[in-house]
Amino acid sequence: MTSEQIIQQAANWLTRLHDEDVTEADHQAFHTWCDADPRHAVAIERMRGLWGSLDTLPAKPARRALNRAFAPQRARGAQAVGVLGLVLCGWFGLQHLPLWMADxxxxxxxxxxxxxxxxxxxxxxxxxxxxxxxxxxxxxxxxxxxxxxxxxxxxxxxxxxxxxxxxxxxxxxxxxxxxxxxxxxxxxxxxxxxxxxxxxxxxxxxxxxxxxxxxxxxxxxxxxxTGSADPDAWTRGLLKVNDQPLSDVLQALASYRHGMVRFDPQALRNLRVSGVFKLDDTGAALAALADNLPIQVEYFTDLLVVVKPR
Structure with a gap:
């Protein structure tokens, strides 16, 4: 069974257990399902963890939708599961759901x-x-x-x-x-x-x-x-490049930053980079690039960096 199928089943169970007419037989069946595969219990725990974390947030639309999905008066069955599924997909993105349960x-x-x-x-x-x-x-x-x-x-x-x-x-x-x-x-x-x-x-x-x-x-x-590149340098915390397009280097650094690094690859297409950069200090790497190339690096809070030609 795939991770996506387990997550969908966990959503179904949480929806059913919050029905006003849930029965003791439903609870017994739920426990049987949890015991059938260790991944089932993990999915339930992490989904409940999401619900708990949302309790600390302001009542924004996503949280209100969850509240409605779990309220005793809410619609039952496929409609409620659909609401929960939409909230989960909107919150994490469907492609990230299996990562909840990665080993x-x-x-x-x-x-x-x-x-x-x-x-x-x-x-x-x-x-x-x-x-x-x-x-x-x-x-x-x-x-x-x-x-x-x-x-x-x-x-x-x-x-x-x-x-x-x-x-x-x-x-x-x-x-x-x-x-x-x-x-x-x-x-x-x-x-x-x-x-x-x-x-x-x-x-x-x-x-x-x-x-x-x-x-x-x-x-x-x-x-x-692979040429003269050092493809496993990242295992030592380094990014080593030899005559690589600047866009590729920026993309590699962006994977180590929270937030976004925005740039126009077409505008930077003629710029190439050789050097060694520390992946644990992407700010210093971006500063070094700005010092040695005709580019500007502009910070719009720590979560948004824009790189453009000077």
Missing amino acids: QRTGVGERRQIALEDGSQLQLNSNSAVDVKFDGHQRVIELLQGELWVEVAKDAQRPFVVRTDQGTATALGTRYLVKRAADGTTVVTVIESTVAVKGDSRDEVKVTAGQRAILDHGRAQPAQA
Whole structure:
């Protein structure tokens, strides 16, 4: 069962339990549902946590809609579930709902290293989320958002696979990165040994150290050299670039900032960057760019930065 389906079922249960005619049988069925899968209880807990957090907010439209959805006099059944679903989607965005229940996740500007049960080492980049699914036959990491680095422990009986909605990257060696890019593609970059990259088709691309391959629309594109870039520098808190478009650098820095970094890629298309920047101090990185390039960096509160040609 997918995360989205579990969240929808949790919404259905919370709606039913707040009906004025809820029965003891309903409560028993609810407890049975919670016990059937640990993810069910997690979904209920986090959804209730959202409700509790909204209690501290002013009575804005989203909160009033939730109040109406849970009030004893409110409409029942599909209408109430629809109200709750619309509020949840409006509050978080539908694409973020599965992240509630991710096994591991990081916030904006956070990196985290995780020791997996098989001895493999996993590191998540800023604002990333994964599900870990190990069994007796295979080891699967589902990358739900963001980027990961992994150093794979050898296990001849269980292949190690990183999966996204574009396809899979199966380790035939040790270290590699997988990123869900903003344009919807998946980028697989190999640091050591070889990775087999495969989309929906049967075509498989072998990617070796110093190469990367892109999964787009379920198809694996041919491997290409990464050049002189240091793709896993972020695991050490650094952004290293060599003759990269300024727009790409700004996008990378923006992923480490709360709020927005706004710019017009077309207006900055002729500007390229080489250098090393600390990801934990994006303000200093933006200042360095302004000092060395013909651009202006304007702050409209800490949550909005605008970069434009000088």
